[in-house]
Amino acid sequence: MTRPHTRRLLALALASALAAPAWAQSVAPASVEQFQVSDIRIDGLQRISAGTVFTYLPVERGDTMDQAQAAEAIRALYKTGFFEDVRLDHQGDILVVTVTERPAINKLTLSGNKDIKTEDLTKGLTEIGLAEGNTFDRLALDKVTQELTRQYNNRGKYNVEITPTVSRLDRNRVDVTINVKEGKAAKIRHINLVGNEKFEEEKILDTWESREHNWLSWYRRDDQYSREKLSGDLERLNSYYLDRGYVDFSIDSTQVAISPDRQDMFLTAGITEGEQYKVSAVQVSGDTILPKEQIERLVLVKPDQIFSRRLLELSSETITATLGNVGYAFAQVNAIPDVDREAKTVGINMQVVPGPRVNVRRIVFKGNTRTGDEVLRREMRQFEGSWYSQAAIDRSKIRMQGLGYFETVDVETQPVAGSNDEVDVVYNVKETTSGSFVFGLGFSQLTGLTTQIQLSQNNFLGSGNRISVQANRNDYLQRYDFSFVNPYFTDSGVSLGYNLWWREFDNSDFNTAQYSSTSGAAQMVLGVPITETDTVSAMLGIDSNEIFAFPGSTPQPIIDYIDALGERTFHTWRTQLGWARNSLNNALTPTAGMYQRVGLEVALPGSTAEYYKLTYDFSKYWPISRHLVLNTRAELGYGDSYGDAVTRDVCFIAPTTANPNPVVTPPEDCTPSSPDYARTLTADGLPFFENFYAGGVRSVRGFTDNTLGPRAAPVAGSTFTQPIGGSFKTTGSLEMFFPTLLDTPAARVSAFLDFGNVYDGVDNFDAGELRVSTGLSLMWRSPMGPISISYAFPLKKEDGNPATGFRGDEIERLQFTFGGSF
Template identity: 45%
Template sequence: MKHKLLPGLLLALFAAAPVFAFEPFVVKDIRVEGIQRTEAGTVFNYLPVRVGETFTEAQAADAIRGLFATGFFRDVRIETEGDVLVVVVQERPAIAQIDFVGVKEFDQEALKKGLREVGLAESRIFDRALLERAEQELKRQYLSRGKYAAVIETTVTPLERNRVGINFKVDEGDVAKIRQINIIGNKTFKESELLDLFQLTTPGWLTWYTKNDQYSRQKLSADLENLRSFYLNRGYLDFNIDSTQVSITPDKKDIYISLSITEGERYTVSAVRFAGDLVLPEEEYRKLAAIKPGEIFSREKLTETTKAVSDRLGNEGYAFANVNAAPELDKEKREVAFTIFVDPGRRVYVRRINVGGNTKTRDEVIRREMRQMEGAWYDAEKINRSRTRVDRLGYFEDVAVETPAVPATTDQVDVNFNVKERPTGNLSIGAGFSSSENLVLSASIAQQNLFGSGNALTLALNTSESSRTYALSFTNPYYTPDGLSLGWDAYHRTYDPSESLSVAPYKTVSTGAGLRIGYPIGEEDSINFGLSADQTKITTFPESPQQYLDFCDPNKDDFDCDSVTSLVASAGWARDTRDSVIYPRKGNYQRVFGELSIPPGALRYGKLNYQYQHWFPIGRDFALMLNTDLGYAKGFGGKPVPFYKNFYAGGIGSVRGFDQSSIGPKDPITDDALGGNRRVIGNAEFFFPLPGTGMDRSFRMSAFFDAGTVWAEGDKAKLSDLRYSTGLSFAWGSPIGPLKFSLGFPIRKEEGDELQKFQFQLGSVF
């Protein structure tokens, strides 16, 4: 029977009048032709007619549209054979495989995963539009990596059983580098000084890592804002960036950036006034003003002023205070006066404190750091302090605080703390080289947030030619709700410096355990107490110093060196106001720690340590650290300080450039270090960014000056005994963990001092 083609396809695609019409008829049967993978039931579901129903021309158009909309078919026709409706389809091919050739910049499996998310994957229906979008997105990704010369050629190969293979052939080309950045219009400041503000730069010796020699629109926008802030903070109120031009060479290998600027005139501040609903005495506002009449205008100081006023009102419960500065320019005198308008708004209180983002850390670990209470008046200072305390836990990469208003209220807010967790486990590996110890290895595994509880557990191993230590410690920082901490330590330590040329030979094997508690007495201050028991076996050798032999002579003392027991009580106080634990720039750290042996232990001695560290910020990128470390020990009850409890100096952490424990009193026969009962250490360290890294804080260098020595009991303390060293230190927060290198050069040393010029440490998080 002759087939009759219905004009539904033309109706669906062109909305044109039918070439010819057909009379509606009652469908006696429906047949589907051309399907290979698609189920016939899928086609039936999109037909607006069933067997026994009347089929019309409008229904034919609807059927065509519906079947095309599935995306399964390349062509759809509806025909009739008498009263039989025949649906003829041509399926789109399926994707058999997707291959990448020449792709090195990206992981191929990651690319396939990205294509799968947009619908382009093996075994799925091939869609040319999706393929074109994928090709454009891949091209965009190469552009974001600075590979402007990348060429992508896509090939679709027909395969058997109505399938296709897709091949992305990529010629990545070279990364386009920034060859030159020009600033036009600067008169007051040198171009080199302005370019130092930029993160983008021309190729340098570290740009292989920072990628700052590759153009980025986001980085350029940030650099332009830094440039604008630089001028505005120096009084140039009329400063303007007239144009920005980014050009690339025809071979797409070199990028040139040109900026045209107008510096304008420099303004001084003529007056600062406060107006509006002041709430507080005007004199208090004036004390908060960082910008003063007669000074060169600084946008930074103006922002600091408005923020200080807003924060001060926030401390009084005015969470939504508006503080705006209105300038009045006198271009002839080059002066500007500011009227700071204050609108405190309504006083509000906190309804709820919500915590989010903590998938591992328990809510209570975060909430116990809160200083702002629910139901109390809003206090910006307490909220900021709460955020600082949560941040200083060290469990989170970022801590963000939001204070949205409670809907349908005018005097309530919620405080939302959103955290982003970071790895809190730490696997540290350290190594150093010296003429005495050769290779020194150390390792520790620690979890500072055990099972999200806020508790800390540490297992440490230290091994070298002379020592081996195993230590396990646990700390619960909130054993009681008011912040009483409880911890314990257990250790087994073997020390045998007989192979070392620095310390007089002896051997100790110690096993001990201790309990400690701590209690905060302020926001930055805490006190701690401890009690530990120790059993040590002391072994001396014929070549040991006479004082070591005398200490273990059973005829001169009433205890056996094969089993020396001691019970030691300790107490300490610490104060920490540093702005950061990892990268501090300001603040100070103080610590006093003392220990005292008590009966029934066999030893009788006391030790006292004091450390003071102060950080001075210098400009935006530099900092100076001064550190003092003092130690004193004394025996009592007619007994000396145990020689293995002596202080030592030299090495990393004290006087760099000298071998560990090589500074101080020497044995007159063997010239080995004996240690002493008094120690003084001083360090001055100037920190600065690594040249070529711009604003990247993961790189940090320092120039240091160290001094220190140890005196034996009975020796007169003389400054002439101090050893001095200087050198450079480099720290890098690398992807595998923190790296630290130190190169020290002794300035003053004595005969017998062992040197250790190069040291490094490597750590990794998991």
Template identity: 40%
Template sequence: MKLKLRHIPLLVLGLYATSSSAMEPFVVKDIRVEGIQRTEAGTVFNYLPVKVGETIDDQRAAQAIKALYGTGFFKDVRLEQEGGVLVVTVQERPAIAQIEFTGNKAFPSDKMKEGLKQIGLSEGMIFDRSMLDKAEQEIKRQYLSQGKYGATVKAVVNPLERNRVAVRFDIEEGAVSKIRSINIVGNQVFEDSDLLEQFTLTTPNWMSWWTKDDQYSKQRLTADLEALRSFYMNQGYLEFNVESTQVSITPDKRDIYITVNISEGEKYTVTDVKMAGEMLVPEDELRTLITLQPGEIFNREKLTSSSKAIGDRLGNDGYAFANVNAVPEVDKEKHTVAFTFFVDPGRRVYVRRINLTGNTRTRDEVLRREMRQLESGWYAADKINRSKQRLERLNYFEEVNIETPAVPGTADQVDVNLDVTEKSTGSVMFGAGLSSSEGVVFGVTVNQANFLGTGNRVSAQVNTGKVNTTYSLSYTDPYFTPDGVSRGFDLYRKDVDSSSLDVGSYSTASYGAGVRFGIPLNERDTFSMGLTLDYTSIDLESDSPDRYKDYCDSTSGCDNTTLRLDSGWTHDTRDNILFPNKGVLQKLSGEVGLPGLDQEYYKINYQHTWYKDVTKNVTLMLNGELGYGASYGSQDFPFFKSFYAGGVNSVRGYETSAIGPRDIDSSTGDDFAVGGTKRVVANAELFFPVPFIKDSKQFRLSAFLDAGSVWGQSGGTNIEGNCDGASDCLRYSTGVGVSWYSPFGPIKLVLAKPLNEQEGDKTEVLQFQLGSQF
């Protein structure tokens, strides 16, 4: 017998009506609640849709019972009449007094309780037996995500006094299921090893305990199959297809076998690339954005990036919803394909409003002044992307998210919704570092990068090392003027003790105060200028080199006052400051001791660093540095301003400051580096990820080739192998290194070998630094 759906509401009302026992209508003079143990009577009165003085009949009684059932507090509700009193008799559902777990090792009990609370099962809540199956499935799902396919979960309910229950989940975790084999069937062009390199899933290896890449996941397998498809498509196999995938598990739930059946198809060549549609940007300009050219092997990555580049270019002119589709014309007999890029720019839109959320401490103006997209201006995708980059580089926020929804009811307006997640920008750090040149470095830094939410930076720093000891106090206003000119003030004291370096023995104590300005020339270029009054006291020992003593005799003595002018230009297009993958960094800086005081000299430095992402995970870095210094007037060039090379940050494999001319101390007979007024350094370095650690943003390996020379000072003539000219002093080295941005600060470890070591050179095979000194 079939029950029609329209009869169900009648049956439900009939069920409620039976609980009210076909009540005769009467006026309620009072209401009495019976059977409650934990629930307050006021709670029942609140949900009961009948009040004293009202008339109740069968229909209202059914409504009252339905309302009380709907609370979920009761498993039985009855209404009765005693004279003019409405008697509400209830039977409460039990409450969950406690939830326990047995046999769980992979997940802590408190974490599992938090997970069950998300699905509505927790201590103190009303017990609902229907939730047990859901809870069991949720717990089992968590174990499946860890590859434990043999895990079993059973819920046990024990009644307690006062209408309560205890829920216990008995868990048998079982062993972790491992992928024992990934078999690819149907490949003829590429070897299995080449295809398996595209997979993140793999069979057990020595790093699987850390990466968990030998544990099956349906989501990861789907991603791997898409990566395999992209690999073939980028090699020209337009018709590649995954025919089927089989995943089997052994009866003991320990071993998993994956079989992927593929069809490679033929390799296709591109015969023609055309454009069609509405060309609001000159076609010649759009064609330069297409990287897939006729005569090339088909490459899906190039095709996708070309469509995106055209869409982004249209987005820069306000066409936020431009649609670019590359439609293929396939010739299966000749195995060729032609593409037509259909361009639909859509309607040009402008930004109505920029909405800010999440900045509870940071003032709105701090965010708005970094925005390159303006309200009431045409939408520009490049300006919005640049705005996000500038906000991220502030380092005030953990996350910066920008959305551009269309304004409801309009066809030509969007809003820019900017949501940030703030992080702590103030810190008091006590730390220590270790360097092969500085030794142990102790430091304390009090820093507030976003002082009172204004975006101004205040910093006090103390760093003590074997060579350099610095005390400084600085304040920077990055927007001293509305157009982005920054102004900063600095107070410092810096002590240098060279006794542990391969240079002549001396020490200096410098005190100074200065003011500096930064002037943005455009989005990537900045010009800086500063003026500093510096007092430097030079302390020479009896065994200090004669050339140092001669310097003090030829000038006003070992105490010098300098009014120093600093200026510089910086061009920075790097995509990341910590671990760049592409972009250029150029720096031109100079300092001049202005005439009229004790030191009259100038120094010029130029650095050009170029990054190129050779592949997704491999980056090539080329760096070149030039330095030149001289004195003017009758003053000698200050020896403590000389250039040096060698060490972990210039030419690795040689001791810090060891490259260049050398001299002999007449009193001790020891030779030392004298530095120079000219310096050149060149580095070529290939960065790549640490094996078995994929997509790490903290580790990076490198192989490098360094070269550098310092000259311009005359060395001692009786030192074997000494050098005076640029070519004579040129040194090469090669090696490998690892960088780790650790919680304790950046760590750099280098293993280097000099390639043209000369007699008397000071070399180091292993060099390292820990802390912010590099």
């Protein structure tokens, strides 16, 4: 139930509790002799004007006053609710009305209420007049106390204590405090079904929302009793039997018992199962609009099947949805049964009532205070002035959720007053933070302390354009970036974007091979939608990457690769081609749908190093229940060079005291009598600076970032090795999310099983070398940026080997990142 509905129901409940009018506390008027009123005087007024009293007083000058009219006058003034006491008297022929005003409510305070939100409760109280500034009515307060107690009892909280306190102030004012001690909901200790013979009780109760207290009750809260939940479970019980053909099933009695301490509940239901019925015949009648044969194919109920109300309802919904997609928004399908109790059969007539064909007059957006209507309108698949289509309306909702601008998107259809063939479609959205301006500090175990200035806006000025400007500095990186994407460069949805960046990168503090680089790039990105869920993309760019290696510190394979090319600056003409399919139901916190992406990156001919990279990303969310969502995720990457390998014959001149670094010279400089030596170096395969890495919060949690896979030593024979990545990567995860554990869409808790590794080429893949970890994770979109915290236990890892000098996998159980991401 949505919050506005909650408020309305609460207000109605409170109003009904106050149905007895306050003026029913009749105070018998004093004895009044009959006389003719020449004037009227009002005594005792403080806040209320005399004119207000004269408006309600059924007595005027010149009237003859008697006992009956005095009683009527008192009742009329009590009925206003303004007065605690009313007395009539007269001085000669002057009528004297003496009143005692009820105090005004100066402040109304609610405390201790959690189950009923304060805003909902305040709204309900305001609608019945119990609000700051209104006249205080003690009887109304007592009635509200009783009604709130009943409301909490309906939620299973029988130990609730509601204590109203009224504090008198000067100037005839009061402060009203309603203190609520909700207590704990009574727990269901036992559920008993009496009369079930055809099905086991355990199978029947498995469909109930109410459950006996169990080890998962702390999370599901299914052991908490409430009257509404029990009513729903009794309907499920009825459906269970009707879905299995027991047409005469009935619930004869229900009994709810509570323990003396009001903490335990015991539920009992007596039932009569009856006999099982089959379907004798099925026909479709009425105006089917579409060919009758097409509608008949949508009917799932067939003759000689066991009768099932669920299949009958599903057939009706399918027909209704089909007609709704061609404009018949108010179509109805009435399933009329013909029960033959002697033969134990049911004949079914599916009567189709299409109603008028409906046109969408207007599409209205509400709640988008920052986002322009045109940004939302271009996501619409339902258009104004066209026939109503439920499928198009639902698809439009999913596309709006996919923007990532909104926490919630709700849609409702409103009939147009005075017209039976027009509707307005209203989308109500709740906007979330779609960008950030960060000036300050962040921290992660991978990057250390980070100072940054970042302006990132996924919905720039409400236009839907994405823009990001960033200056970032941390232990290993200086970075300056600018990117801009217009997702609707054309009206057909073709996107166009630009990226510019420059970086100084020191790998020595990045858990990878020790070298430094200075790089910059300019890129143009184009995206073309080909279906509702599929997009192809292309990128063309140029970049330059200058590598600084350190003999004695940088692994030898990296130094050999650079020396083989004879270049330390890599110029690259780069292109990327990609295909993506995205059917996720929400961009921020998906619970259903799938995402896939295949990408090809190529360093074009003429680049310093010519290579390609293939990547595949997969993620699918499986909604198991409202408590559980399973995410299966996989990531594959492979790269290699194309064309001929580059070889170079060189001579290494050994370091001396004067020149501590080895010198690479042409091979003819080598002399047999010197400590020099000649070698043939080869640059082949994926360049080292494009290698894949694994381990850490973004791949296999529980292992230190980027430390899995091949390693190399900076000096031959050294036992100290550094991760150098690999040309083949495979990682995956099984992650169970608990959507209802935290009462906020901005945070998610999950339990995960991660696996993966990096290899030096596909030929070296060994499933036995995969690393595996499990643990818990918390992800939170905080106002300061995304926060991710995980605690993992490695299940399969590699221990150290003294013979090879390998010290073992680097384990890091607690891992987290904090701060904005670019």
